[in-house]
Amino acid sequence: MRVVKFFVMGSLILSVSANFSLSKPPFTEEDLKLMHEELINLVKKGDELFHSPKLGTNGLTCANCHPDAAFTNPDTFPKFQPNVGEVATLRDMINWCIKIPLKGKMLAHDSEEMKALEAYIYYMYRGRTLKPGDNTAPVPPVKVDSGPGYP
Amino acid sequence: MKKISRRDLFKVSASFGVGAVSAFALSPFLGLVEISEAKSSKRSKISPFNFAVIGDAHLYEMPNHRFDETLKRAIDDVIRMRPKPDFVLFIGDLANFGKKVELEKGKRMLDRLKDNGIPYFIIPGEHDWYLDLGQTWKEMFGKPYWSFDHKGVHFIGMNSILVEDYWTARNMSPWERMLAIAELECHICGLWGVGEEQLEWLEKDVKNLPPDTPIVIFTHSPLWDYYPRWNFQTKDAPEIRKILSKFEKVIAIHGHVHQVVYNKTGNMVHIGNLATAWPWPYPPVELPYPEIKMLRVDPGDIYDGVGWANTYIDETFLGLFEYKTWAELIPPELKKGVPL
Ligand SMILES: [Fe+2]
Numbered sequence: 010m011r012v013v014k015f016f017v018m019g020s021l022i023l024s025v026s027a028n029f030s031l032s033k034p035p036f037t038e039e040d041l042k043l044m045h046e047e048l049i050n051l052v053k054k055g056d057e058l059f060h061s062p063k064l065g066t067n068g069l070t071c072a073n074c075h076p077d078a079a080f081t082n083p084d085t086f087p088k089f090q091p092n093v094g095e096v097a098t099l100r101d102m103i104n105w106c107i108k109i110p111l112k113g114k115m116l117a118h119d120s121e122e123m124k125a126l127e128a129y130i131y132y133m134y135r136g137r138t139l140k141p142g143d144n145t146a147p148v149p150p151v152k153v154d155s156g157p158g159y160p
Numbered sequence: 161m162k163k164i165s166r167r168d169l170f171k172v173s174a175s176f177g178v179g180a181v182s183a184f185a186l187s188p189f190l191g192l193v194e195i196s197e198a199k200s201s202k203r204s205k206i207s208p209f210n211f212a213v214i215g216d217a218h219l220y221e222m223p224n225h226r227f228d229e230t231l232k233r234a235i236d237d238v239i240r241m242r243p244k245p246d247f248v249l250f251i252g253d254l255a256n257f258g259k260k261v262e263l264e265k266g267k268r269m270l271d272r273l274k275d276n277g278i279p280y281f282i283i284p285g286e287h288d289w290y291l292d293l294g295q296t297w298k299e300m301f302g303k304p305y306w307s308f309d310h311k312g313v314h315f316i317g318m319n320s321i322l323v324e325d326y327w328t329a330r331n332m333s334p335w336e337r338m339l340a341i342a343e344l345e346c347h348i349c350g351l352w353g354v355g356e357e358q359l360e361w362l363e364k365d366v367k368n369l370p371p372d373t374p375i376v377i378f379t380h381s382p383l384w385d386y387y388p389r390w391n392f393q394t395k396d397a398p399e400i401r402k403i404l405s406k407f408e409k410v411i412a413i414h415g416h417v418h419q420v421v422y423n424k425t426g427n428m429v430h431i432g433n434l435a436t437a438w439p440w441p442y443p444p445v446e447l448p449y450p451e452i453k454m455l456r457v458d459p460g461d462i463y464d465g466v467g468w469a470n471t472y473i474d475e476t477f478l479g480l481f482e483y484k485t486w487a488e489l490i491p492p493e494l495k496k497g498v499p500l
């Protein structure tokens with residue numbers, strides 16, 4: 010995390026002094042690679058949590074019902090969620106699943122675990138069109154041929 | 161066992177709304193029915209009967225688990241059926257982690273069927289198998305593949321979840337091996353199938369049967385390529401289909417997919433059974449028959465998205481696969497059963 014911040018800040022300062030009209034130069038390949046690695050680390054952590062019974066108390070995991078994050082539909086949030094009774098964000102829905110089917114303790118919205126779960130779910134739906142509020146036909150996640158579904 | 165006449169069958173179907181025959185006639189899948197009918201035998205001597213299919217119970221060790229409740233409800237429903245089904249087929253994944261306590265719990269629950277005069281047959285699923293490579297399961301239930309004849313129909317059950325060794329080279333413990341394959345999207349487990357031994361057995365088993373013999377085959381996984389990523393497949397299904405290709409018609413019933421799904425290949429019709437534990441979402445591929453599909457599931461209701469099935473076989477070897485559910489899961493046009 011720190012490495013990336015340093016890189017981004019570095020490029021920012023350089024760009025401000027070097028060129029006024031183009032306030033920031035594009036990220037270098039190296040910058041992009043590091044940032045992507047940081048994201049994938051979080052995705053990996055989310056993948057582990059998603060497949061771990063420790064979020065709940067009845068042995069179930071998120072993956073019991075959502076193989077490859079299928080049917081999590083992050084592309085449709087926020088939306089009115091009948092089982093929550095109001096417009097819910099993806100994080101609200103993650104917590105609902107932890108509380109009801111998994112019989113676990115809800116996570117703080119800004120916790121590292123919540124961010125990791127969210128990162129994994131979003132990443133498995135990369136490239137999908139955003140459709141906030143859509144409660145019609147769900148779109149499947151990316152089609153995975155082998156491996157965990159991310160690089 | 162009590163013989164069920166066509167008239168009785170009619171009565172049973174009628175109690176669900178419309179008689180079996182008129183349900184066929186009104187069915188939106190008329191084309192499909194006609195094909196099955198054309199292929200069904202004129203000469204066979206089937207006395208119509210029904211049997212129930214239960215599966216994918218995924219029992220956990222802890223007491224009073226929600227999956228105990230849903231399996232119990234299915235078993236209670238079957239015990240209350242009138243007329244009684246001739247038998248029950250349990251289609252795999254009785255346990256969740258192949259533990260002895262899980263399998264014992266499952267056996268105790270299934271044995272209630274026997275106590276109520278309903279025999280049951282059983283095949284394994286991957287969740288029953290990979291803690292001790294089937295040892296406990298076999299001690300408890302015997303051979304994982306078998307066949308028998310019943311009222312003019314030849315029934316076959318096979319163990320379709322045999323994978324190649326992914327654990328030895330990785331130095332995995334039995335528990336690690338089980339945990340890996342307990343994930344539907346296991347990406348080190350590889351594709352499973354029945355293997356050479358069972359293919360040879362199957363060949364011998366059907367060798368002397370005439371082509372007009374009605375065949376029903378049970379496997380945990382589908383005998384067609386649905387979504388290999390989740391092992392919604394059986395590696396040597398092409399060989400199985402070839403061995404069975406001499407028959408006029410074969411009905412193939414499978415579990416593992418935890419969903420309503422239907423397909424046809426050559427002389428075979430395939431149908432997926434619901435789990436009693438939880439539903440799987442549809443995978444990111446086209447369904448071969450998109451009209452045969454379950455409705456949206458309420459994840460807050462442990463009785464939604466799950467169920468069991470009652471199967472009628474009539475004297476012309478037309479089947480009717482009736483999904484039995486406890487919530488609004490089956491589209492109205494499928495409620496009278498999916499013709500097989
Ligand atoms: Fe299962």
Ligand SMILES: [Fe+2]
Binds near residue numbers: 253285287380416
């Ligand atoms: Fe299974």
